[in-house]
Amino acid sequence: MQLRSLRLTDFRNYADAAVEFRPGLNLVVGRNGQGKTNLLEAINVLSGLGSHRGAAGEAMVRQGAERAVLSGTGSAGGRDVRVDAEVKRTGGTRLLVNRVAVERMSASSSAGMLVAVAFSPDDLVIIKGGPEERRRLLDQGAARVRPLGATERQEFERVLRQRTGLLKAASTSHRALATLDVWDESFARAGAVVVRNRLAVLDRLRPEVLRRYRSVSGQAGEVSVEYKASWLEPGTASAASEEGLRAALFDALAKARSRDLERGVSTVGPQRDDVEVLLEGADARLFASQGEQRTLALSLRMAERDLVAANRGEDPILLLDDIFSELDEVRRGHLVEMVAASGQTIATATSGAGWPMAVSQTLTVEAGRVLARE
Amino acid sequence: MLAGPVQDLVEELTRLPGIGPKTAQRLAFHILKVDTADARRLAGAIVGVKEKTRFCARCFNISTTELCGYCTADRRDPTLVCVVEEARDIEAVEKTGEFKGRYHVLGGAISPIDGVGPDDLRIAELLARIPSEGIAEIIVATNPNVEGEATGMYLARLISPLGVKITRIASGLPVGGDLEYADEVTLGRAFEGRREFPH
CATH class of the missing domain: 3.40.50.300 (P-loop containing nucleotide triphosphate hydrolases)
Structure with missing residues (x-):
C-alpha cells in the first residue's frame, strides 16, 4: 500500500x-x-x-x-x-x-x-488516559478492518444521542417517556453491533500485543487485553453472540432506567465500556512503570499495524x-x-x-x- | 450594492433550502429579465400553493379539497394503509404503481433531540382511523434511518395489540444489480430481511 x-x-x-x-x-x-x-x-x-x-x-x-x-x-x-x-x-x-x-x-x-497507522508520543494515553482512548483504539481498529464498522458506530452514536435527549426531556414532560422502550430496543440492537465489532478486534489484537510486547521488552511477560463492561458478566464477553449481547444490554437498560431518568444520561452501554490492559495480570494503568507503559502503548500500536496488514494482505502506511x-x-x-x-x-x-x-x-x-x- | 428590491429578492431566495447566495443572485437577475407576466405567474404560483392547499382531513396528504384524491378514489383498497413521514413520500410510493391502498402522513418521525415525540405526530389520528375505516393492514414506510425505524417500532407496539396486521417495507438490493456492487449496509439489511421462497 x-x-x-x-x-x-x-x-x-x-x-x-x-x-x-x-x-x-x-x-x-x-x-x-x-x-x-x-x-x-x-x-x-x-x-x-x-x-x-x-x-x-x-x-x-x-x-x-x-x-x-x-x-x-x-x-x-x-x-x-x-x-x-x-x-x-x-x-x-x-x-x-x-x-x-x-x-x-x-x-x-x-x-x-x-x-495508515499512526504512532505518536501521545500514544501513552492509550494506557494512562481515560476509557475513551482505549475505546477509540478498538473502534478505529474495527473501522480499519471493515469500513462498515465506522457506519455502525455512527448509528449507535445517533441512537445514544436520541435516547439521552429523551431522558433529558422526560424530566420535564412525562409523556416523552412513552417511547423509551423503543429507544432501548434500538440502543440494544445498535450497541450490540458495536460491541461485537470491538470484541472481534480485541480477539485479533490479543496475540499480536503479546508477541510485540515480548519482542520489544525482551522479557517473557504476560500481557492481555480484556473488554470490561458493567453490563456483562466478567469473562463472558468473548464468548457472547450478537444476540446474547443485545439481550444483556436490553436487560441492563431496564435495570438502569430509574437511575438514567434521574441523571438524564445513559449510564450503561458501549459508551461507558473500557478495555483493561493487563501486565502480569495487573491493570497496567495503575501498576506498570512508566517504561512498561510506553512499551505497552507501542506494542498496541504495532499490534494494530499487524491487524491491518493481516486483514489487507499488505503493509499499511x-x-x-x-x-x-x-x-x-x-x-x-x-x-x-x-x-x-x-x-x-x-x-x-x-x-x-x-x-x-x-x-x-x-x-x-x-x-x-x-x-x-x- | 444591489438596489433595494433586488436585495430583498436575493435575501428571500437565500432562505429557500438548497439555495446559496450565488444561486439566489442568479435567480434574482433572471427574474429581473423576464416579462412582468412571467414574474406574476411565478408569484401567483407561490401564493396559490399557500392559499389553495390544505391537509386532507383523513390522511393529511396535501390536497385542494376536504379529502385528497387517494382518499376519494373508488378503486383503492380502504383496508390497506401505507404510513409515510411526509406528503412527498406518497409520490415516491405512487411512482412504483405497486400500492393500491390509502395513505397516512405522520408529519415526521420520532426524534427526541429535535423535540419530536409521538404526540407531535399524527399517530392518534392513525389509531382513530383503524375502527372507522375497517383497516386490516398498516404498512410502515418511514425512512430507513434511526428515527424512522424507532417510529416504526413504536407504531408496531401500539397497533399489534389491536389485532391489525402491521408490516415494514423491506430494505434491500436494487433490482437488476450485481451482489458484488451492493454496498455493505444495504446487503447486510437484505440478509436480515430475507424471506422463504413460496411453496
Whole structure:
C-alpha cells in the first residue's frame, strides 16, 4: 500500500500544497509549528479515521475557510486508488474512494482503500488516559478492518444521542417517556453491533500485543487485553453472540432506567465500556512503570499495524509523529526494524540527522509549504 | 450594492433550502429579465400553493379539497394503509404503481433531540382511523434511518395489540444489480430481511 501524492487545500496551516511521496522512508523535517504533524493528520483523515490527534473538523479547517479539501493518490490492493476528503468547519467529513462515497461502497471496492497507522508520543494515553482512548483504539481498529464498522458506530452514536435527549426531556414532560422502550430496543440492537465489532478486534489484537510486547521488552511477560463492561458478566464477553449481547444490554437498560431518568444520561452501554490492559495480570494503568507503559502503548500500536496488514494482505502506511525522541535505544531499535520491513513510512522529526536507516527522500516543511530535497 | 428590491429578492431566495447566495443572485437577475407576466405567474404560483392547499382531513396528504384524491378514489383498497413521514413520500410510493391502498402522513418521525415525540405526530389520528375505516393492514414506510425505524417500532407496539396486521417495507438490493456492487449496509439489511421462497 502506498501513497504517491497528496494535495491539501485549506487544511490547518496549508492554504494549498502538493506533496509527492516515495516508497520506503519519507522524512518530513522542519522546526516546530511549521505543519509537520498536520501533514500526517491529513493522511490519517484520508484513510478514513479522522484526526489521529482526535481533533474536530473545526480545528482542521484553515482559519477563514469553510472547508478543507484533501486529495491523495496511490495504490492499494494492487490497484490505483484516489481518495478525496472534504472536512467541513461545521463538523463531518465526506470521504470518496475512487469518487465513490465510502458509505455507499461495496465490500469489494473497500478493499482498495489506503490505510495508515499512526504512532505518536501521545500514544501513552492509550494506557494512562481515560476509557475513551482505549475505546477509540478498538473502534478505529474495527473501522480499519471493515469500513462498515465506522457506519455502525455512527448509528449507535445517533441512537445514544436520541435516547439521552429523551431522558433529558422526560424530566420535564412525562409523556416523552412513552417511547423509551423503543429507544432501548434500538440502543440494544445498535450497541450490540458495536460491541461485537470491538470484541472481534480485541480477539485479533490479543496475540499480536503479546508477541510485540515480548519482542520489544525482551522479557517473557504476560500481557492481555480484556473488554470490561458493567453490563456483562466478567469473562463472558468473548464468548457472547450478537444476540446474547443485545439481550444483556436490553436487560441492563431496564435495570438502569430509574437511575438514567434521574441523571438524564445513559449510564450503561458501549459508551461507558473500557478495555483493561493487563501486565502480569495487573491493570497496567495503575501498576506498570512508566517504561512498561510506553512499551505497552507501542506494542498496541504495532499490534494494530499487524491487524491491518493481516486483514489487507499488505503493509499499511506507517505514520511516525516525532516518535523517536521519546523512545529509548531498545524500543527505537524495534521500531526501526518495523519501518525497515514496511513498504512505506512517513515520519516527522525536527532534524534529518541521525536516522539509523536509509531515507528515500527528505521533505522540508516551512510555514505550510513543503519542499522536496534528495 | 444591489438596489433595494433586488436585495430583498436575493435575501428571500437565500432562505429557500438548497439555495446559496450565488444561486439566489442568479435567480434574482433572471427574474429581473423576464416579462412582468412571467414574474406574476411565478408569484401567483407561490401564493396559490399557500392559499389553495390544505391537509386532507383523513390522511393529511396535501390536497385542494376536504379529502385528497387517494382518499376519494373508488378503486383503492380502504383496508390497506401505507404510513409515510411526509406528503412527498406518497409520490415516491405512487411512482412504483405497486400500492393500491390509502395513505397516512405522520408529519415526521420520532426524534427526541429535535423535540419530536409521538404526540407531535399524527399517530392518534392513525389509531382513530383503524375502527372507522375497517383497516386490516398498516404498512410502515418511514425512512430507513434511526428515527424512522424507532417510529416504526413504536407504531408496531401500539397497533399489534389491536389485532391489525402491521408490516415494514423491506430494505434491500436494487433490482437488476450485481451482489458484488451492493454496498455493505444495504446487503447486510437484505440478509436480515430475507424471506422463504413460496411453496
